[in-house]
Structure formats: C-alpha cells, structure tokens
Amino acid sequence: MADDVVNLLSGHPPAAALPVQSWAAAGLAAARRYRGTPLGYGPAAGPAPLIEWLCDRLSRTDARAPAPDGVFVTGGASHALDLACAALVRPGDTVLVDAPTYFLALQIFADYTTDVRPLPADEGGADPDATEALIRRLHADGRRVALLYLVPTYNNPTGRSLAGERRAALVALARRHGVVVVEDDTYRELAYDGAAPPSMWTLAEAGEVVRVGSFSKTVAPGIRLGFLTAQPSFVDSLAARGYLRSGGGFQASALTMAEFCTSGVYVDHLAGVVALYRRQRDHLVDAVRRHLPGLAFDVPHGGWFLWLALPEHGDSVKLLPRAEAGGVSYLPGPRCFVDGSGGRYLRLSFSLLPPDVMAEGVRRLAAVLDG
Amino acid sequence: MADDVVNLLSGHPPAAALPVQSWAAAGLAAARRYRGTPLGYGPAAGPAPLIEWLCDRLSRTDARAPAPDGVFVTGGASHALDLACAALVRPGDTVLVDAPTYFLALQIFADYTTDVRPLPADEGGADPDATEALIRRLHADGRRVALLYLVPTYNNPTGRSLAGERRAALVALARRHGVVVVEDDTYRELAYDGAAPPSMWTLAEAGEVVRVGSFSKTVAPGIRLGFLTAQPSFVDSLAARGYLRSGGGFQASALTMAEFCTSGVYVDHLAGVVALYRRQRDHLVDAVRRHLPGLAFDVPHGGWFLWLALPEHGDSVKLLPRAEAGGVSYLPGPRCFVDGSGGRYLRLSFSLLPPDVMAEGVRRLAAVLDG
Numbered sequence: 001m002a003d004d005v006v007n008l009l010s011g012h013p014p015a016a017a018l019p020v021q022s023w024a025a026a027g028l029a030a031a032r033r034y035r036g037t038p039l040g041y042g043p044a045a046g047p048a049p050l051i052e053w054l055c056d057r058l059s060r061t062d063a064r065a066p067a068p069d070g071v072f073v074t075g076g077a078s079h080a081l082d083l084a085c086a087a088l089v090r091p092g093d094t095v096l097v098d099a100p101t102y103f104l105a106l107q108i109f110a111d112y113t114t115d116v117r118p119l120p121a122d123e124g125g126a127d128p129d130a131t132e133a134l135i136r137r138l139h140a141d142g143r144r145v146a147l148l149y150l151v152p153t154y155n156n157p158t159g160r161s162l163a164g165e166r167r168a169a170l171v172a173l174a175r176r177h178g179v180v181v182v183e184d185d186t187y188r189e190l191a192y193d194g195a196a197p198p199s200m201w202t203l204a205e206a207g208e209v210v211r212v213g214s215f216s217k218t219v220a221p222g223i224r225l226g227f228l229t230a231q232p233s234f235v236d237s238l239a240a241r242g243y244l245r246s247g248g249g250f251q252a253s254a255l256t257m258a259e260f261c262t263s264g265v266y267v268d269h270l271a272g273v274v275a276l277y278r279r280q281r282d283h284l285v286d287a288v289r290r291h292l293p294g295l296a297f298d299v300p301h302g303g304w305f306l307w308l309a310l311p312e313h314g315d316s317v318k319l320l321p322r323a324e325a326g327g328v329s330y331l332p333g334p335r336c337f338v339d340g341s342g343g344r345y346l347r348l349s350f351s352l353l354p355p356d357v358m359a360e361g362v363r364r365l366a367a368v369l370d371g
Numbered sequence: 372m373a374d375d376v377v378n379l380l381s382g383h384p385p386a387a388a389l390p391v392q393s394w395a396a397a398g399l400a401a402a403r404r405y406r407g408t409p410l411g412y413g414p415a416a417g418p419a420p421l422i423e424w425l426c427d428r429l430s431r432t433d434a435r436a437p438a439p440d441g442v443f444v445t446g447g448a449s450h451a452l453d454l455a456c457a458a459l460v461r462p463g464d465t466v467l468v469d470a471p472t473y474f475l476a477l478q479i480f481a482d483y484t485t486d487v488r489p490l491p492a493d494e495g496g497a498d499p500d501a502t503e504a505l506i507r508r509l510h511a512d513g514r515r516v517a518l519l520y521l522v523p524t525y526n527n528p529t530g531r532s533l534a535g536e537r538r539a540a541l542v543a544l545a546r547r548h549g550v551v552v553v554e555d556d557t558y559r560e561l562a563y564d565g566a567a568p569p570s571m572w573t574l575a576e577a578g579e580v581v582r583v584g585s586f587s588k589t590v591a592p593g594i595r596l597g598f599l600t601a602q603p604s605f606v607d608s609l610a611a612r613g614y615l616r617s618g619g620g621f622q623a624s625a626l627t628m629a630e631f632c633t634s635g636v637y638v639d640h641l642a643g644v645v646a647l648y649r650r651q652r653d654h655l656v657d658a659v660r661r662h663l664p665g666l667a668f669d670v671p672h673g674g675w676f677l678w679l680a681l682p683e684h685g686d687s688v689k690l691l692p693r694a695e696a697g698g699v700s701y702l703p704g705p706r707c708f709v710d711g712s713g714g715r716y717l718r719l720s721f722s723l724l725p726p727d728v729m730a731e732g733v734r735r736l737a738a739v740l741d742g
Contacts, residue, residue, distance in 0.1 A: 018410040020402050023623075027398040031391050039389040039591035075446055075595075078618035086482070091462065108613030111457070220410035222622030224446075242479030247449035251593030252394075253624060 006361030008348040009329040011156065011304050017273045018220050019265070026260040034255050042251030044239040046073025046227070049258035054213075054227055057261070061188055063198030069232040072239070073254050077186050077214035077226040081105060083238050084147070084182050084210050084228065085112040093146035094138055098126055100307075100336035100345070102156045102184060105149060118338050119148065125162040126150060128169035135177050147180045153196050154187035157336045157347035158307040159300025167200045174208040186214040186226075187303040189270060192278040196302060207231035215257060217304065217351075218270055225253055277304065283355035284348060287362040292369070304351040309344055310369075316346040319368065326371075328364040377732030379719040380700040382527065382675050388644045389591050390636070397631040405626050413622030415610040417444025417598070420629035425584075425598055428632070432559055434569030440603040443610070444625050448557050448585035448597040452476060454609050455518070455553050455581050455599065456483040464517035465509055469497055471678075471707035471716070473527045473555060476520060489709050490519060496533040497521060499540035506548050518551045524567050525558035528707045528718035529678040530671025538571045545579040557585040557597075558674035560641060563649040567673060578602035586628060588675065588722075589641055596624050648675065654726035655719060658733040663740070675722040680715055681740075687717040690739065697742075699735040 030038050037047075045051070051071045059065035074080040089095060089112040097109065099118035109116045120130030131148070138145050148170070152162035162170075174181045183200045201211035207230065214226040228235075238244065260266055284306055285299055296309045310316060316332035323329065333345030350358060401409050408418075416422070422442045430436035445451040460466060460483040468480065470489035480487045491501030502519070509516050519541070523533035533541075545552045554571045572582035578601065585597040599606075609615065631637055655677055656670055667680045681687060687703035694700065704716030721729060 012412055015407040015411070018407040020407055020410060023410060024399045024402040028395045031395040036386040036389040036391050037593075039391060039394060039593040040386070041383055041592045075621070076614075076618040078614040081617075082614035104613070104617035106613075107611075107616055111613045216618070220623070221412045221619065222408075222410040222626075224618060224621050224623070240478075242475070242477075242482045243447075243449040243453035245478055246452075246475035247447040247587070247595060248592065250446070250595050252591070252595070255593075 004327060005324055006328045006357055006364060007352060008358065008361045009331050010352055011349045012352050013217065013221065013273075014352050014354075017276060019260075019269050022265050022269065023220065023223070023256070023260065026263070026265065027256045029263065030256045030259040033259060038252040038255040040251065041248040042254070044241075044244040044249050045235055046071070046249045047251060047254050047258060049262065050254045053258055053261045058229070061196065063202040066229040067232070070229050070235060072228050072230070072235045073249055074226045074228060075224040075250055076216055076221070077184065077212045078104070078108065079224070080212040080226050080228045081108050081182065081184070082111070083241070084212070085109060086241065087234065087237055088180055089113050089146040090144070093144045095147055095149065096131070096134070096145060097149045097338055098151060098155070099338070100157050100333065100342055101149065101338070102151055103331065103335040105184070106338055109149070113146070115143070116338050125152065125155070125160060125166060126170060128166055128173055131170065132173045132177070135173070135179060139177070145177070145179045147182050148174065149182045149184065150200070151184040151186070152200055153185055154190060154300060154303030156187070156303060157305050157331065158298070159303050159305050160298055160307075161197050161301065164197060167197075168203055171200055171203040171208050175205065180207070181209045183209050183211040185211050186217060188213065189218045190274060190277055190304065191302040192274065192281055193301040201229055207234060210234065218273065219257070219260065219266070223253055223257070225250060225257055277351060280350040280353075280355060280358070281306075284350040284358050284362070287359040288348075291362045291366040304349055306348045306350060308346050308348060310346065312344070315343045317343055323365060323368050326364050326368040328361040328368070330365070375698060376695055377699045377728055377735060378723060379729065379732045380702050381723055382720045383723050384588065384592065384644075385723050385725075388647060390631075390640050393636050393640065394591065394594070394627070394631065397634070397636065398627045400634065401627045401630040404630060409623040409626040411622065412619040413625070415615040415620050416442070416606055417620045418622060418625050418629060420633065421625045424629055424632045429600070432567065434573040437600040438603070441600050441606060443599050443601070443606045444620055445597045445599060446595045446621055447587055447592070448555065448583045449475070449479065450595070451583040451597050451599045452479050452553065452555070453482070454612070455583070456480060457612065458605065458608055459551055460484050460517040461515070464515045466518055466520065467502070467505070467516060468520045468709055469522065469526070470709070471528050471704065471713055472520065472709070473522055474702065474706040476555070477709055480520070484517070486514070487709050496523065496526070496531060496537060497541060499537055499544060502541065503544045503548070506544070506550060510548070516548070516550045518553050519545065520553045520555065521571070522555040522557070523571055524556055525561060525671060525674030527558070527674060528676050528702065528704075529669070530674050530676050531669055531678075532568050532672065535568060538568075539574055542571055542574040542579050546576065551578070552580045554580050554582040556582050557588060559584065560589045561645060561648055561675070562673040563645065563652055564672040572600055578605060581605065589644065590628070590631065590637070594624055594628070596621060596628055648722060651721040651724075651726065651729070652677075655721040655729050655733070658730040659719075662733045662737040675720055677719045677721060679717050679719060681717065683715070686714045688714055694736060694739050697735050697739040699732040699739070701736070
C-alpha cells in the first residue's frame with residue numbers, strides 16, 4: 001500500500017497503544033520475582049501465575065471462570081486455533097465457519113482439511129436451526145464435521161455479537177451432534193458500551209466449546225501470547241503434542257505477562273486502550289454517517305471493525321483498485337466469506353488511525369463511490 | 372523424581388547458566404532501540420536484525436552462511452521440527468530417524484504419521500549405503516519417504532558427530548531420491564575441543580537439507596527461540612502457514628534476542644557457558660572412568676550428553692528402578708530408539724549438575740551395578 005493511502009484495512013494497534021515502557025519494566029520485575037524461572041523450561045500448558053490470573057480475570061469478564069487445569073497458554077490466538085485444528089481436524093473433515101468470518105482463520109483451517117464451508121447465517125449471525133439441518137445433511141452424506149468456528153462477540157468483521165438464545169441453541173446442537181464449537185473470543189476485553197455477553201464456553205457442559213482468547217489486542221501482538229479454555233482432557237491432549245512436550249511453554253513471555261497482569265498494570269493499560277478505541281469507533285461512525293449517509297451499518301459495541309454495506313449491486317472487490325487510487329484502502333467483504341460471496345460488504349478498521357486520518361479516508365471513499 | 376535422586380537424566384541448563392540480568396537488560400535496550408516495533412505485528416519469518424545476525428554468526432560457526440531469505444525464526448528447535456513436519460510429512464509417509472536419536476523428536480513425528488522407522492546405523496552413526504538400500508526398498512513398496520531426521524553434530528544422545536564422508540553421502544542420496552534431510556543442529560555452538568564440523572546443510576545444493584538451530588542451549592530454553600535454514604521457497608511456504616500469516620512472528624522475543632546478540636552479550640555469554648559445560652563434561656568423564664572403569668563410552672566433543680554402554684546383557688530399563696532407589700537417574704537407551712532397542716545403553720547428562728553431585732551420581736550408579 002502506498003504511504004499516502006489511508007489504511008482502513010489493517011486490524012493493527014497504533015504505536016501509541018503499545019505499552020513499550022511498562023512491558024520492558026515487567027520483564028525486569030519478572031526477573032526479580034522469578035529469577036531464572038522465566039528462562040528455564042516451563043510446563044507446556046503455561047506457568048501457574050499467568051493461568052491463575054487468567055482464571056481470576058475471566059471470573060470478572062465472563063459469566064464463569066475456568067479451573068486452572070482448563071486453561072492452556074498459547075503463542076497468540078492464531079496459535080490456539082492451529083492447536084485446536086491439530087487436535088480436532090483430520091484431513092477431509094468438514095469445518096463450518098461463520099459467514100462472514102475472520103479472514104485469516106480460513107487459511108488455518110485450509111492447512112488441515114480441504115472441506116471448509118460457510119454455515120447458514122443471516123444478519124444476526126449463525127442460524128442455529130439451519131446449521132443443525134446442514135449438519136444432519138453432512139452426517140447423512142457420511143461426512144465428519146470436526147468443528148464450527150465462530151467469533152460470536154464483537155465479530156471480526158461485522159462488529160456484531162450473537163444473541164444469547166442463538167449461542168445456547170448452537171452449543172446445544174454441538175452437544176447433540178458431537179461437534180466442537182471453536183469460539184474466537186479475541187475481542188471480549190474491548191467492550192465500549194457495557195459488558196461483553198457471556199461466552200459460549202460458559203454454556204458448555206462437557207467439552208462442546210473450545211474458547212480462544214488473546215493478549216494481542218489488549219496488550220501487544222508482537223508478544224505472541226493468547227490462551228484457550230476447554231475441558232481439562234483437551235488441555236492435556238494439547239500438552240502431549242510432540243513439539244510442546246519437547247520445548248515446553250512460552251515461559252519467559254508468559255511470566256512477564258503474569259507480572260504485567262498481577263501488578264495491576266494490565267487493568268490500567270486496558271482502560272486506556274478501551275477509551276482510545278471507543279473514541280476511534282465514535283469518530284469512524286460519525287465520519288461514515290456524515291460522508292456516506294446512504295450506507296447501512298450497525299454501530300459496533302466492541303472490537304475493531306465496522307462492516308459497511310454498499311448500495312445494492314455494489315461490488316467492494318471491483319471498487320478496491322479505484323479506492324486505492326483514490327487514496328483509501330479497506331478489506332473487501334468476499335475475503336471474509338469462504339465461498340467468496342459478500343461482494344456488497346466491506347470492512348473498515350478503526351484500531352490503527354487517528355480520527356482526522358480516518359475521516360479523510362472516509363471522505364475519499366465517498367468521493368470514489370460518487371465518482 | 373525424589374529430591375535426593377541425582378538427576379543425570381534431564382538435558383536442562385543449570386540456573387547459573389541463565390542470563391537473567393542481561394536478558395532483562397536486552398529487553399530494555401530493545402525497547403529503546405526499536406521503540407514499539409517489538410510489540411507490533413512482525414514478519415512471519417522473523418525480524419531482519421535477528422536474521423542478519425544469524426547469517427553473520429553462521430558464517431563464523433559453519434562452513435557457509437545462509438542468505439537472509441533462507442532463514443526462518445521459530446519458537447525453538449522443537450517448533451522448527453514441527454513446522455518442517457507440517458510442510459513435509461503427509462499421513463502415512465515414512466519418516467526415517469537415526470538410531471539412537473533425540474527421544475522427544477519421536478513424538479513430533481508421531482503427530483504427523485504412523486510410520487516412523489529407524490535408519491540403519493552403526494557406532495559411527497547413520498550408514499549411507501544401508502540407508503539408500505532401505506529407501507530403495509521403501510520406494511519399491513510404494514511408500515513415500517518424507518524425511519530423514521539426524522542430529523549429526525554432538526548427537527543427542529551419543530555425543531558423537533557424523534563423519535564428513537557420511538554427511539556427504541547422505542546428502543547425495545537425499546538428492547538422488549527426493550528425500551529431505553532434517554538436520555537438528557541444536558548443539559553446534561557447544562563445541563569443547565575445537566570447531567564443530569560443517570553442517571549437512573552446507574553440503575546441500577537444492578533444498579536437500581533443512582537445518583534446525585536453537586537458542587535454548589546457548590541462551591535459555593524459556594525464551595522459546597530457534598531457527599531453521601533452508602531454500603527460500605521452503606521458508607516462504609512456512610511463512611504462508613495460516614497461523615503464522617495471521618499472528619506473525621515472535622517479534623518481541625526475536626528483537627530482544629537481536630539486541631542480546633548484536634550488542635556482543637551473546638558471544639561473551641556463550642564463552643562462559645561453553646567453559647562451564649566443558650568443565651562439567653570433563654568431570655563426568657573423569658567420574659565415569661574412575662567409578663565405572665569397565666564401561667565403554669566415547670568422550671563427547673560437544674553437546675550435553677555421555678552415552679554409556681553397560682556390560683553385555685545389561686538392561687538399562689530394568690536397571691532404572693534400582694538406580695532410582697539407589698539415588699541416581701538417567702535416560703535408558705530404548706527411549707532413544709524408535710524400535711525400543713538399545714537396552715544396553717543409557718544417557719547421562721552433564722549440563723545440569725555441579726561436578727561433585729555428578730560424581731556422587733556416578734558412584735551410586737556404580738554401587739547399583741555392583742550390587
């Protein structure tokens with residue numbers, strides 16, 4: 001992308017949101033508190049101080065907390081998704097993904113199987129009845145459905161959250177059909193208008209849901225730390241994976257994060273970035289309302305993205321080269337659909353750019369749409 | 372293991388070999404030099420400053436250096452092995468491993484295929500002619516041989532290095548038969564009696580060898596950093612893997628390592644740990660010669676391990692409970708053979724314990740063998 005193109009494409013944090021000094025200080029403090037422990041081999045599932053903090057944190061941000069043996073610390077949410085696939089997906093299995101969904105997750109599933117399909121969804125997200133009917137048909141055809149992948153809370157790309165009754169219905173159908181829901185809960189902490197809804201994981205009774213969380217949006221992506229919560233037996237099966245048994249967990253990063261979190265720095269830092277992203281969300285919403293008054297969207301109550309519908313017969317893929325020539329970039333909708341549909345939609349990110357730059361990007365997009 | 376058992380089993384560094392202060396200082400210095408860059412998303416293959424340093428370092432420790440686009444930074448050598456398997460091994464493929472070999476690598480291969488077999492080896496390591504004959508037979512049987520796994524330099528568990536002519540013959544046969552050698556080069560920097568031999572990777576012409584390296588033995592295992600050197604096209608294929616495209620590389624750890632290395636701290640630290648492990652090697656060798664004069668072994672010129680042959684009909688598996696009851700532990704040979712052979716052998720590690728404790732362990736082992 002040329003330097004003068006306004007980047008409404010990338011879901012990245014701005015430099016100002018990265019805790020450069022406090023992360024370095026946490027490294028020093030971890031070396032004082034834990035001495036050589038952060039540098040030695042650690043448990044594959046992650047060190048106890050971080051796992052205990054995560055359990056406590058989830059007791060505050062979700063409807064219930066996991067037990068420590070139900071938590072596995074990963075090298076980011078993406079690594080958690082990869083581990084979940086390695087555990088759950090055999091070649092040829094069917095993976096059902098939301099429509100639209102997190103576009104970079106599609107390649108993770110494609111690394112494990114050739115059959116990745118959209119599940120039936122409407123404006124409210126995954127449709128439980130239609131999804132159950134699809135699973136019945138797939139099973140009748142002799143297909144094994146390995147998992148359902150959803151981003152139910154502050155969805156990437158739509159910013160929407162799945163209604164509670166749909167969550168419950170999807171967990172129940174997963175239970176009935178022996179399918180695992182992989183719940184990407186990356187944006188839970190980025191809630192701008194009240195608390196995030198309870199995760200689908202809190203509705204699970206016996207391993208129907210593996211929930212994936214991340215420190216990439218709340219602290220920093222370069223640290224590569226995330227986690228998952230699941231049945232203890234599932235956590236044990238991940239810890240038995242060859243390369244994690246051999247190398248152990250991300251001990252140094254994880255104990256630095258434990259220090260960053262238990263010292264209270266995390267909560268203060270999070271309050272700052274939530275306030276920042278809420279302001280940026282408000283500014284992008286204002287700019288779209290002002291400059292693109294004809295286009296429909298839902299105000300996102302959390303996360304990093306705004307999902308915009310072009311006028312009927314609009315085509316965000318065809319539009320993109322003209323938009324980039326006009327000085328603005330975005331993620332075209334079809335990147336977020338495994339079947340390449342969704343041409344009317346596009347995703348704008350409000351995480352990265354200051355308000356005036358975002359507003360200029362939206363003005364440019366309006367000019368391209370007018371032209 | 373009970374606290375009073377002398378642990379000659381674990382290949383772990385001692386606390387004194389971990390650079391607790393200098394690693395924390397490198398984190399601060401990296402934050403000053405690179406500001407927010409370590410905390411942001413980085414390239415999947417790793418950040419340029421570390422890759423450039425690795426190329427320079429390998430020009431000094433090996434017979435030739437890779438180009439930067441032939442290096443991929445990983446979450447430790449184990450992660451590199453896992454990535455190599457993900458790229459090279461399909462279910463049902465044959466993986467040939469040295470006999471004996473690094474025991475924890477066996478589970479990594481088992482995660483990818485059911486057919487992991489020993490290659491023909493003698494006291495000098497992998498036998499090229501017999502290995503070629505085996506590959507011909509496997510191919511004639513319609514089997515796909517995905518890779519050959521070797522630890523040719525300061526082998527784990529034997530401490531021996533493969534002779535130059537065997538290295539060349541194995542690389543040539545890999546070329547002829549379209550098989551990839553995965554060369555585990557973890558111990559290259561731990562050379563106690565002169566320079567390590569040139570890697571097999573330096574003999575490769577067109578992608579026959581993927582070489583895996585590690586910072587776990589030279590700096591610290593808890594950091595989880597390693598690397599591989601391979602064809603640029605192979606490096607590109609790893610970077611295209613879904614979870615690495617989505618999450619990017621281990622940016623924060625890798626730029627801290629770049630600072631640790633380019634500042635000169637690495638070389639000073641390495642000199643210290645090499646001197647430490649050389650002393651510990653000498654002490655273990657002395658203790659075995661003194662207390663177990665009848666047992667054969669080669670003096671290891673590098674690495675962390677001494678491979679001991681029991682008297683004929685000795686059985687290191689049966690002996691282990693008695694040894695542990697007698698206050699000493701080791702790795703029984705059969706753990707290092709995929710076919711469970713090697714019962715006469717056992718591995719002693721000299722990385723972890725101070726000389727007097729190691730000597731006490733060897734005395735206890737001698738008492739058990741006498742008893």
